[in-house]
Amino acid sequence: MKNNNLYMVVTILILSVCNTQRVEANGGNTNRITEVLKSGEVGVNLRYRTEYVEQDNMYEDAVASTLRTRINWRSGSFQGANFFLELDNVSEIGVDKYNSTVNGKTEYPVVADPKGTEINQVYLRYNLEQLKVTVGNQRINLNNPRFVGGMEGKASWRQNERTYDGIRYQYGNPGQLQLDHSYIYNINRVYGEDSNFSDFKGDIHLFRASYPVLTKHQLSVFLYNLDFDNAINDSSRTYGMDYLGNFGAIETRLSFAHQKNINQNLNDYSANYYLAEITGTLGKMKGKIGYEILGANNGIGFSTPLATTHKFQGFTDKFRKTPAKGVEDLYVTANLKLIGGNLGISYHNFDANQGSAFYGSEWSVRYNRKFSKNLSGMVKYANYNAKDYLSDTNKFWLMITMNF
Numbered sequence: 001m002k003n004n005n006l007y008m009v010v011t012i013l014i015l016s017v018c019n020t021q022r023v024e025a026n027g028g029n030t031n032r033i034t035e036v037l038k039s040g041e042v043g044v045n046l047r048y049r050t051e052y053v054e055q056d057n058m059y060e061d062a063v064a065s066t067l068r069t070r071i072n073w074r075s076g077s078f079q080g081a082n083f084f085l086e087l088d089n090v091s092e093i094g095v096d097k098y099n100s101t102v103n104g105k106t107e108y109p110v111v112a113d114p115k116g117t118e119i120n121q122v123y124l125r126y127n128l129e130q131l132k133v134t135v136g137n138q139r140i141n142l143n144n145p146r147f148v149g150g151m152e153g154k155a156s157w158r159q160n161e162r163t164y165d166g167i168r169y170q171y172g173n174p175g176q177l178q179l180d181h182s183y184i185y186n187i188n189r190v191y192g193e194d195s196n197f198s199d200f201k202g203d204i205h206l207f208r209a210s211y212p213v214l215t216k217h218q219l220s221v222f223l224y225n226l227d228f229d230n231a232i233n234d235s236s237r238t239y240g241m242d243y244l245g246n247f248g249a250i251e252t253r254l255s256f257a258h259q260k261n262i263n264q265n266l267n268d269y270s271a272n273y274y275l276a277e278i279t280g281t282l283g284k285m286k287g288k289i290g291y292e293i294l295g296a297n298n299g300i301g302f303s304t305p306l307a308t309t310h311k312f313q314g315f316t317d318k319f320r321k322t323p324a325k326g327v328e329d330l331y332v333t334a335n336l337k338l339i340g341g342n343l344g345i346s347y348h349n350f351d352a353n354q355g356s357a358f359y360g361s362e363w364s365v366r367y368n369r370k371f372s373k374n375l376s377g378m379v380k381y382a383n384y385n386a387k388d389y390l391s392d393t394n395k396f397w398l399m400i401t402m403n404f
Contacts, residue, residue, distance in 0.1 A: 039076035044404040045069075048093065049159065049397060053109040056391040062098035064111040067091050068159040070120065080128055086121040090114065090159045090192075102194045109393075113159040114192040121163055132170040140164045140182060141308070142208050143242055146275075147224055147257070149308035157310040160190040166204070175212055182206040187306070200305070202228040202235070216246035226305070227263055234305050235265040240273065253277040253290075259302055269300035271326070284337040295353050296326035314348045314362035315382035316393045323389060326353025341369025350389070359389035376401045 046069055053062040072086035092115050099105045100114040123136030139161070142148040150156045150163070165186035172178035187200035204227060210220035220242040228235050240257025255275035261267050277290035292312070294302040301322025313319040313329050333346040344366045350359035364382035371377065377400045384393040 036076035036078040036082075041074050043070075043072045043074075045071075046402040047159070047399065048401075049113075049399040050095075051098070051111050051113070052394075052396040053098070053111060054394040055109040056386070056393070058107070058109050060097070060108045062109040062111050063095045064098040064100075064113055065093045065095040066113045066115070066159050067093050072121070077127070081124065081126050084121060084123055084125065086119070087117070088120040088160065089117040101191050101197070112190055114194065116160075116192045116194060118160075118193055120161055130172055134168045134170075137163050137165050137188065138168060140168060140184075140206070142180065142206060143220065143222060143255075144253075145308045146255070146312060147222070147238065147304055148206055148306045149311075157308075158190040160192055162190055162306070163188045178210045180206075180208040199230070200228055200234075201230050202226070204228075218244045220244075222257075224306075225262070231305070232264040233267055234303060235262050236260065236303055237262045238273075249281050251279040253279075257302075261300075267298070267300045269297040271295040271297045271300070271302040273302050286335045288331075288333045290329075290331050292329045292331070293353055294322045294327050296322070296324060299324045301326050313350070314346075314384065315364050315366075315380065316362055316384040316395050318360075318362070318384055318390050318393065319350070323352065323359070325355050325357060327351070327359065328353050338367070339369070341367055343367050352388075357388040360384060360386040374403050 046067065048067045049064075051062070051064045051066075055061075067090070069089045069091070070086065072084065075083040090113060096103075097105070097108055098111040098113075099108045101110060101112050102114045119137065121137050121139060123134050123138045125135075126133045139150055140148060140163075141150060150161050156162075164182065164184045165188065166182055166184035168180070168182040170178070170180050182205070184204040184206065185201065187204070189195075189198055189200065191197045205223070205225040207224070208220060208222040210218055213219050221240070222242070223237070223239045225237050226235055236259050238257050238259040240255065242255045243253065245252045253275065254277075255273065257273040258270070259273065260270045272293075272295045274293040274295075275290065277288065277292075279286065279288045281287075294304075296302065301324060303322060309320045310317055313327070319327055319329075328351045330349045330351075331346060333344065335342055335344045337343075344364075346362075346364050348362045350361065351357065352359060362382060362384045364380065366378065366380035368378040369376065378397070379399075380397045382395045384390075386392050
């Protein structure tokens with residue numbers, strides 16, 4: 001038996017014993033289990049999206065029309081435990097002129113939304129006073145989620161979502177000391193089960209601790225040890241700290257991290273990460289200005305293979321992999337409540353961290369609106385103007401989401 005399986009089995013046995021004792025103390029009411037199953041909740045999410053990509057180094061433009069159907073079921077709670085199952089199906093609706101990474105249509109730009117059906121999440125969760133333990137395939141978002149996340153928080157940006165197989169321990173509640181540790185042995189990536197890039201496997205530890213040093217001022221420290229079996233040159237150890245402070249109408253975030261290669265990684269490097277960000281609110285408008293640096297060393301850039309990449313460094317996703325000379329991103333965003341929805345405009349200026357190269361710039365505009373409790377929509381456009389890195393790119397999205 002592999003160590004990761006043994007680790008999971010021991011955890012489940014310990015928690016099961018605890019719950020068994022609690023059941024026996026309460027008379028072992030077996031009828032309660034039947035009630036838990038009957039009181040389960042079913043959820044359905046439909047998300048249709050058209051994505052258009054015009055990329056200068058590609059002869060053809062991409063147009064992807066896809067529908068994600070998500071169905072989930074959460075059991076009722078029994079002695080602090082509940083079960084969750086979620087299934088996803090991604091279908092092509094009409095136009096399929098795009099490179100999904102598995103369909104062989106390499107003449108088109110990549111839109112990483114391959115069709116297919118799979119389990120998105122399946123886990124058993126125990127809530128024991130201040131301790132929450134989740135065992136199985138689950139969603140994890142940490143630190144904003146600049147270093148560890150899905151693809152866009154709970155909604156996920158790509159139609160497939162990155163999820164994590166393993167055990168997560170969470171201790172504490174908001175407003176006090178919180179500890180968060182996950183042991184992960186497999187990461188389900190967005191490319192689907194038919195892709196050669198479908199999974200990251202290995203021994204992965206994710207640790208984060210946060211504490212409210214003052215009211216509305218939180219300090220976090222983290223350590224992410226990524227030891228991959230099938231992507232050894234992405235193996236790294238990252239440790240750092242993150243400060244989030246609220247000064248009324250002004251919020252600030254300051255972050256620092258240091259990263260180096262570990263174990264079988266053939267790249268010998270050591271690089272730093274820095275972030276300074278200020279967010280302010282004035283009436284119906286909310287603005288943000290930030291400066292983010294992903295450094296480099298020996299031709300290797302600071303790596304964030306588990307980040308929610310679409311949320312950072314521009315919507316055209318040109319910097320999903322950090323360049324060999326690193327990248328510095330100076331950005332400004334503004335959000336305005338408009339016609340019952342939210343209008344957002346952003347600008348990014350990208351420079352190399354080492355040397356004098358000016359990579360390029362991106363501007364984007366987006367509008368999203370919730371029409372009812374169950375229906376919402378979004379349109380978004382982004383333009384990347386290349387100078388010393390990659391190629392000019394335009395992207396447009398139309399998305400409609402329904403929840404039941």
